[in-house]
Every structure is written in structure tokens, then in C-alpha cells.
Amino acid sequence: MSHLVLEGLGKSYGSAVAVEALDLSVERGEFVSLLGPSGCGKTTTLQMIAGFVPVDRGRILLDGGDLVAVPPNKRGLGIVFQSYALFPHMTVAENIAFGLEMRGIDKAERETRTLEAMALVGLKGFADRYPKRMSGGQQQRVALARALVIKPALLLLDEPLSNLDAKLREEMQSELRQIQRSIGTTTILVTHDQHEAMALSDRIVLMNQGRVEQIGAPDAVYGKPASAFVASFLGKTNVLRGTGDGSGAVSIGAFTLPIPGAGTGPVQLAVRPERLHLAAAGAPGFEARVTSRVFQGAHWLLTADSAAGPLILMRHNDGQPVPAEGETVTLSFAPSDAALLAPGDAR
Amino acid sequence: MRRNGPLALCFHALFVIFMLAPLLIVCVVAFTPEGYLSLPTRGPSLRWFKAIFDYPEFIRAFRDSLWLAALSSTVAIMLAVPAALAIARHRFPGREALTTLFMSPLMVPHVVLGIAFLRFFTQIGLSGTFLGLVLSHIIVVLPFALRLVLAASYGIDQRIEHAAISLGAGHATVFRRVTLPLILPGVVSGWLLAAINSFDEVTMTVFIASPATVTLPVRMFLYIQDNIDPLIAAVSACLIALTAGLLIALDRLFGLDRLFVGTGKG
């Protein structure tokens, strides 16, 4: 039995469907991200789990018990809000102890657990500060400590890092990951930031227009996108036009490679820019003409035209010569680096 | 966001009734056909509305009130616009003190202002004149004009003006073509709020009005002091209807919350 199971969970606002019918199982201790563009239903899903938005259809099972009828203040979940929603009139210690107080825990234990939680998030010595007198990163830590101190069955994170600047965000990502690992609380993160989702999670749930597009480990979803939407939402990708011969082979010009499952006629393959290689002259491959090249420090970004369509590819800045604009090159890729997109699922 | 429960909505309904009841009763009583204060149980009559025209002092007071409101708020806005631009744009010694001084008519009770103007105008021979009324009303409505123009001036990105200067515009042109259009919403709503406050002012005006120059609210106040009859209800009903019309127009034009939030008469 999984720790958290969402069964056919759905929500509509009038005739607009916010979440269609979401099925998801989360194991104990797992870190799962709900990822997608704004309006994809990820936040509504989180709010239904938290109990702030009434559920229209389906069930939310936590250790087998249905949460749908449980009021939000009895669910015992820890939540970190995008705005942190700290109580501005309470000190850091009072903020963190609030949930313990609501549970009727005596003062001595409240104090010990508050201090523990503050140590966990690296806020020792900030007990008597007011939130307004703290930086965004510090406020974020208070919010995390406040959610964790009640030992929640689930930790729900609603875009927790989106208000931080890029550098701080990266620091907090690794710290968040490390804290979650050490206490082992099952965590669900809602984010629109693909890098954040890939850096933090065990599994990613990619959502679009209220539906799940793909569920899987970050590298699996990135490497084998199930649809053109996933391929384009997660990182940069090339969609190559080829022709299937009906026996599991696809050819792009003179370049033929085995792609199991490909049908007959036009097919589309998704290949990441970093997996397109420059082939030696005469080696198998297809021809492309470089149209621009941009230096980006650690690598060069090239764009090219080919019979399979326009392409982008990356060359590591490893001292090897880089093709100039206007030059014709031969490109190839391994069959395992190509994901076959569903027919008609064009970009 | 969570919705209000039935108990909350009950409370709200009672409160709205409390707010509207005195206005509604005035309007209803105004339609009575009887010669005394009563509800129009025998059907509505326009008798008392017609009676207003037999009392030219109400008509004259209304006309004077309109002139007074228009004049005093126009002068107030002409003083407020440059002052607001200076306060919003420049940091200069005395800035805080000036702002406090210009806002002070909100802090000083209008009774005290009325007494002060009565004493002052009597000394300089302006007592009981229309000019005296205009001068005193400029003072009490200026804070309203200043506050709204100030809010609009703080909102301007000064780089827009720098852009105009870099394109070759002179100071007068920048003000006319760039600054003024940008603060215009504040100027218009400031003028309106000033005019409304001038029109409604009674506490201060009652001290400095004379039988020859009297505003409508003061005229009504003095009438009520003697007796309350359906005639005064009819006059009040006209005033309420006028204000309601203006209110709806203002709401359409500006949005009431923007016009009023934070504009206490403190």
C-alpha cells in the first residue's frame, strides 16, 4: 500500500475543468514534484490535498484513510506557501511553536522541539526576530521549520523558492533536498521551474491543462519524453522528421537507424541538442548546414538547417574546432537517444 | 478565499439597513400628503416638493453652495498641484513641516476653524461676505485635493519626464504634455472630492455665514433648529437623490474605493 494515493481526483470551476482525473501513488519518504505551466492544475491539486479547495471527484487516501471529508485543520499536513504566510506579529520562535500549541503540547516540549526545528533549518539564534526583519531566504527557512516541527504526515511545498533570487534558490534547493532526506518526510512540491523539479525530486508528475502528461524519474522523463509537450517543456529539444519503413527502421535522408515501434510513413523523433553528434566525413549521418553559432562559455550553441527540419546542437568548448556559419556538417545520434513521438502529436 | 457564513451575511444585512434607514425614511416622509410628519399612507404626494419653490431662500442657498464649491475647490486644486509636485519630487528643508501644515485642517476641529475665521473676518471686515466663505472653504478642502494629487504625483516615473527633456521639450512643454496628463486622474478626483466636501460643510460655515450669504446645509440646519416638518424632508430628499446620482457617476468613472480608502477626515 502506498503512503499517499490520489484516485480519480478532479475539480471543476463551472464548466472549466481545473483537474480532470488525477491518479497518483506516492511512496513513504518519496519526493514528488507536480510540474507544469501556470493553469495546468498543479496548484489546485495541492490545495485539494491540503483541504483548502473542496474536492469534486475522487479520493485522497493517506495510509488507506480518505482525507476528503477531514477539515484542513485536522489533516496534520505541513505546508510551505509561496508567500511563506508567516505571522508578522509573532517572533520566529512563536511562529514555529504555533502548530505545537494548537496540538496542546506543553511548554517545555514546545521549546525543545522549536529549538530542534530551528537548528535543522540553520536558524539558531534567530528565535526573537520578527519575520519582517529577515531576508527572503531566512523567512523561507522559518516557514519550513514551522511546517516540519509538527511532524507532518506529508510536506506540501507550493512554489516555495520562486520568490528567491537565482543564487539563493540554488543553495536552498540543495539544502531542502538534504533536509528532506534526513527526516524522510514524504514531500510533494508544486513548481513551474523544470530545473527545480529535476534537481529535487525522485519523480516528476508533468501536468498540462488539468491532465497528467507523464510520470517518472527526472532523467527518464527528460531522456524519453512521452509527448511533444513534455519534450518542449523540459529543456530544449529537436523534433526530427523521418520516414518509417514499417519494419522498425526510420531514415532521415541516407541515415537509417532502428527505432522499434515506428510505423510506416512520416514519423517524428525527439532528440536532445546535446545528443546530436558531429560525425566524421564519410561516417553514417545526415547533412546539415550551420546557420548560426553562439558562444556560451562552457559550450557553443549551433543552429542548423537539414532535411529533417531546423535543429539546434551543442558543442562542448573542449578545444576542438567548431564549425563556422555556412559550413555543411554531417550529424548522427544513437537510436537510444531518440524518443518516438506519438503520431499527430506535433509541436 | 473563503465565503461568508449565514450569520455573517445576517450581520451585514442589518448593518446595510442601519446605514440606509435614515436616508430612506427622509425620502419616504418627503412624499407625505399630510401637513405634518408622517408616512405617506394615503399614497404619495408631491405637495412638499412643490412647496420648496415657495421658499426662495432654499433655492438661493443651493445656488450659492454650488458656486462656493466650484470656486473654492478650483482655487484649492490650483494651489495643491504645484505644492504636491514639490513635495513628491523634491527633498528640501521644511518639506515635512509644510506637508503637516497643509494637512492640518483635517486635524483641527471645524468648530475651532469656524470660530477662528469668525474672529479673523470680523477684524478685517470680511465677516458675512461671500469672499469670506470662499477663502475659508479653500482652506478646509485643500487637504483633500492635495492628498489625491500627491498620490498621483508619487506614481509618476520621473524618467518619463527625462525622456521628454532629452527629446527637446522645454519645462513648460514637459508639464503641459507629459506631467499634467499623467496626474490628471488625481487632479480631477481631487477637485471632485474638494467640491463635495465644500458643498457638505456645515460646522465651520454656520459660524461665518450671514443671512445674505448662506449655504444650503447651513440653511437646512437653521431651519431644523426651529422646527422639523415635511418641507425640510423634501429638501433633504432632493439632496440625497442628487448625491446618489453623483455617487453612481463617480463609481463608474473612478471606482469609489480608490477615491476613499485612506481619506479619513481625521
Place this chain on the structure above:
Amino acid sequence: MNRALSQRATPYWLTGPALLVFLGLVVIPLVMTVLLSFYDWGQYKGIVPEFTLKNFHEIFTDSYFFEIFLRTFRIAVLVTLFCMLIGVPEAYILNRMSPAWRGICLLAIIGPLLVSVVARTLGWALLLGSTGLVNQGLMAAGLIHAPLEFMFTETGVVVALIHVLIPFMILAVWASLQRLDPQIENAALSLGAGRLTIWRRVILPQIVPGMLSGGIIVFALAASAFASPAIIGGRRLKVASTLAYDEFLNTLNWPLGAAVAVLLLAALVAITVGSNRLIERRYAQVFE
């Protein structure tokens, strides 16, 4: 004149006209009023410009004046308390309405602010009179047998003033409610707090500054209100401002009236400035 100097003079040119008008029409009249309060007056000799403390001595020793000032203070305190008691929940309800409904309700609540206070108080006089709707309703319901006396009583004045001043309280509290984090109630809910606890521990502490600044406005306006006490209270039930009016326009003892006005002004400035300081000191750390 060089350029830097003319730059520095600009704000003074801009504020100059308003400053001149205010010096001439606010500062001078107020100073003259303060001076007037120290002048002597007699039935037959009129105003005598000789320095005397007679007026203030009279006000502080005569129990008639003491009672009027006490009544003024009592009315202002009651009006402020009731405005808080009614205005705070109303602002909260208003804040939770959908924008369309809120717009309509704001018309009903703020709208009366624009109606002349004379017309509004007339409405209360019609409602509260011995043959007024309130008394008729109460008698018809069998709750009372003889009409209750509201006119010419403090109760009547308090009711009318609550109606006149409560919009200021609602606007002040609403402004502080709008500054709340929209997720703050959900945060408290997720930590296990019930509705009542959320109100007491999370919402209320955050809107106290708004309540207090609204309270100061309401108190100051209630203590210096003129038209409503004059119409509902009549000549029998005097407050400080109607007392000053009578001294000026009926008794014609201007120096005594000026002394009443000066005392009222001094008391209000002391109370409002004092409580503003207190609020700022108390809440500076938490809210800014």
C-alpha cells in the same frame, strides 16, 4: 542666479502660494483665537483686550462646564467603542465578498459619507422621535408600552454619530485587512487552528493598528461633532462644540467661547498625537 541655486529654490516657488494662503488664513486666525480666549468680556463693555485667565478659571471651576466636557468625552468614547465593535466585523465580511458585491456594498457604506450630515441626522430625528419608526416598531412588537425617549438624549446622539462616523472605521480596518497575506488563514488552518483561534491569534493582532488609527479619527470627529449633537441633542443636551456655538452666536461672550474651543483643540491634539506616538512605538518593530 546659477543653475544649482535655482534648482534648490524650485520647491519653495511651487509651495509658496499655498504656504502664503495657509499662513494668512490658518495660522493668523488660530493665533487670534488663542489670544481672544485670554481677553476679558462683560455684558455691557463687550470684548476688552486685556490679558486675563478668567475664562479658563470659569470653565475649570464651574460644574456646568465640567459636565459638558465630561459628556462630550463620554459620547466620543462610546461612539468609538461601538464603531470598533460593529466596524471591525463588517470590514472583515466586506473583505471576503466577491469584488462585484463588495462594490455595491461599498456604495451603501461609503455613499452616506457624501450626503450632507444635516440630511443624515434629520433621518435619525425622524426615526428616533417619539412617533418615529423605531418607537412605533418596538410598540407594535409589544416590547415597550410607552415610547422610548431618544431625542434630546445621549443615546440618540451616540446612535446618530455612529452612523456618521463608522465609514471611517470600516475604511481604516479594511485597509489593514488588505495588507494581510491572503494565505495567512490557510497557514494557520494547516497548523491545526480553529476558526475562533485564527481570529483571535492571527487576524486580530494584525489589524489592531488599523483599528486604533480608525479609532483616533472617529474619536476626534465625535468629540468635535457639531451638527448631529445640535439637532438630536437640542439646546438641552450640550456638548463642547454646541457650547462654543452658543457662546458665540447667542450669549455673544466670544472670549469664553474661544476658551472652550482652545481647550477642545488642545485636548484633541494631545490625545491624537499621544496615541499616534504610542501606536507607532508599539508596532514599529512588527509592521513597517
